[in-house]
Amino acid sequence: MQPLMVMSREREGGREGGNVHGFELFVAKREIANAYTELNQPLVQRARFLQQAAGAAEGDDEAQVHDEEFCVALEHALPPTGGWGCGVDRLTMFLSDKHNIKEVLLFPAMKPELGSAGATAAAAAAAAAATAAASPGSGGAATVSFAAVVPPSSLAPWRGLDVGSVEGMKKLTAALSGESFLGGKEGPGQVDAQLFEVLKAGMEGGKEGGVSSQALPPAVRRWFQTVAQFVPGVRASWK
Numbered sequence: 001m002q003p004l005m006v007m008s009r010e011r012e013g014g015r016e017g018g019n020v021h022g023f024e025l026f027v028a029k030r031e032i033a034n035a036y037t038e039l040n041q042p043l044v045q046r047a048r049f050l051q052q053a054a055g056a057a058e059g060d061d062e063a064q065v066h067d068e069e070f071c072v073a074l075e076h077a078l079p080p081t082g083g084w085g086c087g088v089d090r091l092t093m094f095l096s097d098k099h100n101i102k103e104v105l106l107f108p109a110m111k112p113e114l115g116s117a118g119a120t121a122a123a124a125a126a127a128a129a130a131t132a133a134a135s136p137g138s139g140g141a142a143t144v145s146f147a148a149v150v151p152p153s154s155l156a157p158w159r160g161l162d163v164g165s166v167e168g169m170k171k172l173t174a175a176l177s178g179e180s181f182l183g184g185k186e187g188p189g190q191v192d193a194q195l196f197e198v199l200k201a202g203m204e205g206g207k208e209g210g211v212s213s214q215a216l217p218p219a220v221r222r223w224f225q226t227v228a229q230f231v232p233g234v235r236a237s238w239k
Helices: 042-057 068-075 088-096 117-133 166-175 190-204 218-227 232-236
Strands: 022-027 030-037 082-086
Touching: 030 088, 042 068, 042 218, 082 088, 166 218, 190 218, 190 232
Parallel strands: none
Antiparallel strands: 022 030, 030 082
16 A cells, blocks of 8 residues: 555544555556545654655665655645556557566666676675675674764663674664664654764764765664654654
């Protein structure tokens, strides 16, 4: 289900029903257009964005990015709205009798040829980088190290800890094991906002040019990139 769709008001066991206000247009067994009623409730929309952010932290590539400006705009009111979208690529597939969308895309996703020298070298470099970024017995934790000391005024048990160190990264990885946020499964909290700012400042001043989030351990990287989607004002409001 798309995060902008309106759910049916029919409830089963206290929960929203599985239906949405929308329809899809099919011609000759092919989808041509998609249409739905826009969700205009800011609290529900913000909660859905948080669900999407949690999915992104768990590795969902199709999760939508949190858009706080859109939520604020909804707080100023949006009248009942709906619309439909016709995919030009799918329409072209139908008119040209093609069965694969890549046959009609102007710039389809290209992949390197198997066995080419360039692809082999790139794969070898990527493997070497992955090996160098992981330390034996650390569960894949990166060996990247920089100064990022949590202020004494922060929440326990993080106060005074250098989260940019190898040991700090291991502790962050352990805390995020099976969790999307440090604040728990319900969503991000104050501890997420505080540690994000400390880690961000440490990464920006870690070395010349800064430290990329790609150098972080996988669990920490997903958490960092997800929290970064929220604007500073939203992060400051987390409890």
